[in-house]
Amino acid sequence: MKILIAYRSRYGCTRRYAELLAGKLAGEVTVADLRREGRLSPAAFDLVLLGSPIYAGAVPAGVTRFCQRHRSALLRVPVGLFICCLYEGEKARAQLDSAYPDWLSLHAFGRWTLGGEIRPDSLRFFDRLLVRALVQGVGELSRFRPEDLQDILRRVGQLPS
Numbered sequence: 001m002k003i004l005i006a007y008r009s010r011y012g013c014t015r016r017y018a019e020l021l022a023g024k025l026a027g028e029v030t031v032a033d034l035r036r037e038g039r040l041s042p043a044a045f046d047l048v049l050l051g052s053p054i055y056a057g058a059v060p061a062g063v064t065r066f067c068q069r070h071r072s073a074l075l076r077v078p079v080g081l082f083i084c085c086l087y088e089g090e091k092a093r094a095q096l097d098s099a100y101p102d103w104l105s106l107h108a109f110g111r112w113t114l115g116g117e118i119r120p121d122s123l124r125f126f127d128r129l130l131v132r133a134l135v136q137g138v139g140e141l142s143r144f145r146p147e148d149l150q151d152i153l154r155r156v157g158q159l160p161s
């Protein structure tokens with residue numbers, strides 16, 4: 001099975017999840033950073049996992065562009081969607097619900113929220129300002145949990161090959 005794991009990541013957390021997933025999935029796995037490979041077509045794959053961080057409540061515009069550009073190809077294969085964020089519970093779920101276009105969320109065989117991470121020292125200037133308000137709401141700055149990937153791996157394993 002040819003699997004595409006496509007992601008965006010500014011600070012590396014979503015990339016780490018993507019790479020961990022790639023290491024655990026059986027098949028021919030391609031990991032693609034959409035910042036560099038947004039034109040890569042999902043049409044050549046049997047399964048697509050699409051992952052994105054949440055910044056100020058939304059996914060980066062490049063993720064939405066990727067979805068629109070490849071709409072018909074995405075609708076032809078099983079797609080799993082995940083976001084990487086610091087909010088948990090209801091707030092995280094609400095962010096997941098609005099992260100991807102409705103047509104893609106409805107098509108997806110699974111959707112997940114994975115715990116994000118902020119390292120204050122690494123933040124760009126404007127991000128630092130944005131994050132101040134967020135930090136008061138979330139408390140903890142590292143929710144990177146590789147074990148969050150178990151359910152994705154389980155669901156992918158249940159798909160017909």
Ligand SMILES: Cc1cc2nc3c(=O)[nH]c(=O)nc-3n(C[C@H](O)[C@H](O)[C@H](O)COP(=O)(O)O)c2cc1C
Nearest residue numbers: 009010011012013014053056057085086087116117
């Ligand atoms: C500028 C900025 C804004 C953020 N806004 C949100 C937010 O609205 N909701 C949330 O749950 N997490 C938010 N986060 C946390 C990120 O989603 C989290 O740090 C994620 O791991 C970033 O992924 P990356 O390391 O792949 O870039 C924000 C982080 C930054 C830096």
